[in-house]
Amino acid sequence: GGHIVNISSIAGFLGVFGYSAYCPAKFAVFGFSQVLRSELKRYNIHVSILCPPDTDTPQLEMENKIKPEETKAISGNAGVMSPDDVAEAMINGMLKSKPVIVPGLNGKFVLYASRLIPSVVEWVMDREIKKFS
Template sequence: MGAAGRTQQPRRPVALITGGSSGIGRALAIRLARDGFDLALLARGIDNLEETRRLVLEQARDAQVNCYPTDVGDAGSVSHSLDALVAEMGPPLWVVLNAGIARPGRFVEQPLGDHLDQMRTNYFGALHVAHAIAPVMAATGHGHLVFVSSGAAFFGIYGYGAYAPSKFAMRGLAEVLRVELAPLGIHVTLAYPPDTDTPQLVEESRSKPAATKEITAGGGLWSADRVAAQIVTGASRRRFLVAPGAQMRLLAHGHSLLSPLLRYYQTRIARKHDR
C-alpha cells in the first residue's frame, strides 16, 4: 500500500516530568506512559533517567521516552532542554513540576547554602520550567501544569525552615497561575503528597532533628505508585487541589483553623528536645 493509503496513527500526547529519575517522578512516568503518554524526563543524572526509561518501557512498550539531563535550578539549562524537547517531540500537553530536595535542620545551625539550594531547586526549578513552557502551551490553546508541593506548604513545621518556604512559594505561584492561565486554556493542579517511600525521604530522614521526627511521626507512609495514581486521577479530572489521604485533605481544607493547635503541639515537643 502506498504512503497515501496508509492509516496514520494518532500522535500520543507528551508529558514532561521534572525529577523524573526516581521516587514519585518515576512512578508518575510509569503511570502516564501506561495511560498513553509519551514522556520527556528531566533530571540531573542521566543514569537514573535511563533507568526510569527502562522501567517505563517494560510496562509501556509503545511509549516514546526521551531523557534530558537538566538542572532545573539553572534557567539556561531548562531553556536548552525545552528547546530540544519541543523540537523533537512537540509541545507537551502535561508538565509535571516534581523536582525537589528536602534537607531539614534547626534554623540556628543550618548553613545558608541549604536554604538557597532548596529554594533554587524546589521553587525556582518549578518557576523556570513553568515560565518557559506556558507560552508554548498558550500558543496551542491547551495544556496542564501539575505542581507537586508538600504538606509543609500549609503551616510552619519545626526543622523545615529551609524547605517549607520553597513549598509555600510554589503554592503561591500555582494559585496565581490557576487564575492567569485559565483564559489561555491551561489548567493547573497543585498536589500535596503525604510522606512517600522514596530515596528522597530516606535522605531527608538523615538530617531530621529529633523534634521534627517526633512531630511528623504517625502520618503513615505511602508508596510512590499509590501517590502517583492519586495525582494522575485528580489532574485528569482537572482538579486544582489533589491531597491524597485523610490527613492531607484535612490540612488542605482546615490548616488555618488547625494552625493554633498544631503550633501548640509543636512547641511542646520542641521545648522537650531543646532544653
Template structure:
C-alpha cells in the same frame, strides 16, 4: 488508553514520585520525557518504564539541572522537538534538606529555592508557549504538606513549597481561560530516596512531629496525581490528613502548634 500519543514531560522523572507518575502515564499510552541530572538514574528509569509500555511508545531522557534556566529551557525545547507539544508537565524535581536553622548554610536556602521554586517556574515558562498555541494542557506542580504549614527543621524547604503554592494558585486562574489546567499537589511523607535522605539530617524534634502521619508509596501518590489531572482540580491532596490540612490549615495551625510545642518541650526535658 487515556493518554494515547500524548506527550508528558516529567522533571524529576528518574526517581520517586516523578518516576511513578511517568510510569502510570506511560501505562496509559503517553510518550514520556524524563528530565533529571544523573544520566545513569535516567537510563534505569527509562528501561523500567519501557517494560510496561508498547513498542510504539517513545520514552526519552534529557539530562538537565532544573535550577539552571538555560539548561532546563534547552532540555524542554529538545523534548518538544523530539516528541511534540506536551499536553502534560509534571514538575516533580525537588530537594529537601532539613536541619536546625542555625545549622543550615545560606547556600541550602538558596539551592532549595533555585531547584524547588525556580526549577518549576523555568519548566512552566518553557512549555507554556506551545501549550498556549495548542489551547490545552495540564501543568502539575508538586508542593507538600510543608507548603501549607511551617514545620520545625524545614526552614529551607517550607518557603520553597509555599512559593510553589503561590505560583500554582495564581497561574490556575490566569491560564484557565486559555484551556490550561494548573494543579498543585500536596503529598504527605512518601517512601522515596528523598525521604530516606531527609531522615539522615532531620532533627529529633522534626522526627517526633512528622512520625505521626502515615507514609505513602510513590505509586499511591502518582495515582492521586493522575486522578487530579482527570478531575481538573486546582489542588490534589493525597489522604485525609492532607485534605484537612489543605482546607483548614489556618484554623488548625494554632492547635497543631500547641501540640507540637508541647511534644518538643517534653523531648527537650528528657534530654
C-alpha cells in the same frame, strides 16, 4: 488546553520545625501555582498543586538520617505514602481538575485543620517540639 501539576508538599501550607529552607520554597510553589492557575485559565490550561506527605523514596530515606528528632515527631503523625499512591492521587486529581491535590486522609486533615483551626495545629506541633527541650 492542557494541565500543569507543580509539586509542593504538606510543608507547602504548614511551617514545620526543621524545614526552615524547605517550607518557604514549597510555600512559594503553592503561591506560584495559584497565580498560574488564574492567569492560564483563559487559555483552558489547568494548574494543580500536588502536596504529598512524606513519600517512600530514597530522598526520604537519606533525609531521615539527618532529620531533627522534633521534625521526626511532627512528620511521623502524617504518615508515609508510596510513590504509586501519590501518583494515583495526582492523576485522579488531574482528571477532576482539582486545583489542590493532597494525597491521603492524613494530609487532607492537616490541610483543613491548618486552614480552619491553625492555633490547634500549632499547639499540637509545639507540644511535640517541647518534648525535646
